[in-house]
Amino acid sequence: MTRLRHLVLVLGDQLDLDAAAFDGFDPAQDAVWMAEVAEESTHVWSSQPRIALFLAAMRHFAQAVRSAGRPLHYRRLDDPDNRGTLAAELAAALQTLSPARVLMTAPGDWRVWQALKEVVAEAGLELELREDRHFFCTVREFAAHARGRRTLRLEFFYRELRRRHGVLMQGPGADAQPIGGQWNFDADNRAPFGPAGPGAVPPRSRFEPDDITREVLALVARRFADHPGALNHFAWPVTRAQALQALQQFIDQRLPHFGRTQDAMWPGEPWLYHSHLSAALNLKLLSAREVVQAAEAAFHAGHVGIESAEGFIRQILGWREYVRGIYWTQMPGYLQRNALQADQDLPAWYWSGRTDMACLREAITQTLALGYAHHIQRLMVTGLFALLLGVRPQQVHAWYLSVYVDAVEWVELPNTLGMSQYADGGLMASKPYVATGRYIERMGGGCAGCRYDPAQRVGERACPFTTLYWDFLERHQALLARNPRMSLQVKNLARLTAAERDAVRQRADAIRAGQVGVPA
CATH class of the missing domain: 1.25.40.80 (Serine Threonine Protein Phosphatase 5, Tetratricopeptide repeat)
Incomplete structure (x- = not known):
């Protein structure tokens, strides 16, 4: 029996029959390997729409691989002996198939790449990465x-x-x-x-x-x-x-x-x-x-x-x-960045949408139902609130990676930590994208039906976005004053009296304590 020449690994976000990993593929001596595993749905608590999209697309692609005449070794999630992780499944496949070489198109997740590379090395082989031609820039x-x-x-x-x-x-x-x-x-x-x-x-x-x-x-x-x-x-x-x-x-x-x-x-x-x-x-x-x-x-x-x-x-x-x-x-250090030293927990209602802030309720319930929200809902509603509240950026990252059907770490993580949460200290974005509730009102966020007034920063009807905006400027005043694009916003703090600043701080503390923003 001829030894298997190449085992081509295909991940759930590499569903292209013309990918570089297939260059020179010979059905007589090469084979394709794919695996559905629970770990990819549980390392972050992935939403049902996201899980379903990946699995459905993978199974349809497996059908296309077979139709193209390419030998395929495919492990389904519901196979009774599924080992639960990509590493364990690949280790077993390498032992059984004993390929001469293992190759794949460059993956989109550092964690997955490291795990697969380690398994292949333990088998005495090297993992050959080929360029992903789906991009304009290497x-x-x-x-x-x-x-x-x-x-x-x-x-x-x-x-x-x-x-x-x-x-x-x-x-x-x-x-x-x-x-x-x-x-x-x-x-x-x-x-x-x-x-x-x-x-x-x-x-x-x-x-x-x-x-x-x-x-x-x-x-x-x-x-x-x-x-x-x-x-x-x-x-x-x-x-x-x-x-x-x-x-x-x-x-x-x-x-x-x-x-x-x-x-x-x-x-x-x-x-x-x-x-x-x-x-x-x-x-x-x-x-x-x-x-x-x-x-x-x-x-x-x-x-x-x-x-x-x-x-x-x-x-x-x-x-x-x-x-x-x-x-x-x-990567990998980027994942741990937290330039603003944010330390709050993500509010539990991000997983349910049960908040009385209309724009957040709309964006989150839509996200959970559809696995989708457009870029302004992500950046200037769910992301903005987390930034102003001071949520640990790694928790925000885990939520975004969990709930959106298009979330793959290479694209989601910099968008979340860098653009949305400014956790990289300005490496990729020139300033923190912060605004009061008036921005959301202007862009059509449904403020007219909300119990909170975006024009007010303190008081029972004050919009939490507006309160937290002024609190954010106060807490990070020294850092933001050095940013030319934020200097005017920081200077506006001078308009607030000491009593007004204290009222903002007290209202912001109540929001962080969960006393504001949840249905009575």
Whole structure:
């Protein structure tokens, strides 16, 4: 019997038949290995929609692997002898299959990479990592960009990638300039909806569960019944074909309206004009290149305006690549950063949505039901409250990684610790993103139906966001005063008398003690 040449490891977020790990694959002497294990749903207490998405997509991909004629060793979560961890399952597979080499596409999780690398080494083999071609920028290229810089800024990195890949550029070679005469249209893309709201919003792309997905939903409901979230709204794309369909529907129906109001919120409207493609991108059912190309083509065809095309492309070509570079150049120490010395526990109602703050109730109950919230709900509602409250950033990270269907650590961790919680002290974001409740009111967060008034910072009706904003400035005044982008906000503290500051502090203490913000 011929010895197995290559065992190709495929993780749940590497679902691409054309991945680099398959380069040179020979069905006569190579095989694929995949495993569903409980550990990946319990190392953080993952929500039911997140678990279901990964398992359903993995099982559909396994079907595609077999259809492509590639030998597959697949361990299901409900197999009676499932060992429960990727490390244990791989160790057993290596002993049984005895491959000459083990290889995989570079993973998206430091913890998983370390565990698999250790198992392979114990078997006397090396784990060969191949580049993930779904990205525009390699980790080495980002490291070269970052070398020698005291701080990292998205804008400089984004411009570099735009030039390198010729995206939304005009003119020859080195003289090329950004189309529209400016690099970003962020200032044009912050408008709220009018008093009547967004109007008729195109429907979300829905994919009714087939037999494979229904089997997964039943398994998750049974096996993970005590995990947060719900499955009755599950309609995410779980195959390559579905992901491509979702991409086309976004380009045709929502991208033309995406730009100006991409930061806006509206109660009862979770989907709005956003793409809802991040989960498919992070599972590798779509590549960043084809998504950017589709948006750019729509602009050149006159289907969408520059503000919508550039605003969306910046999220993919800019921000997504940026946070991946930060993750892989800063781990493993990045996970422990806590520049603001935040020490509060995450409020228990983050797992239930039972709070009387309307914007948080809306964002959290939506998140638990759908496994989804758009970027402003994450950054400026759930994330902002945790930052102002002073929650340990590692607890905030664990919550985000648990509840969102698109959460893979390489993208979630820098967004949470760096952008949302400023726990890296400004490595990736130029300032803490803090605001009063008036920002949420302006962007359509449902304040009109809330018991709290965003214009008040003290008193029974004071919005907790507003109280905690002033308390945050007071507590971190020395640090923030050194930040040019925060100096004006810090100077506003001088307008408060000693008595007003004391009242803010007392109200903030009551909020931290759980005496404010929960239903009576």
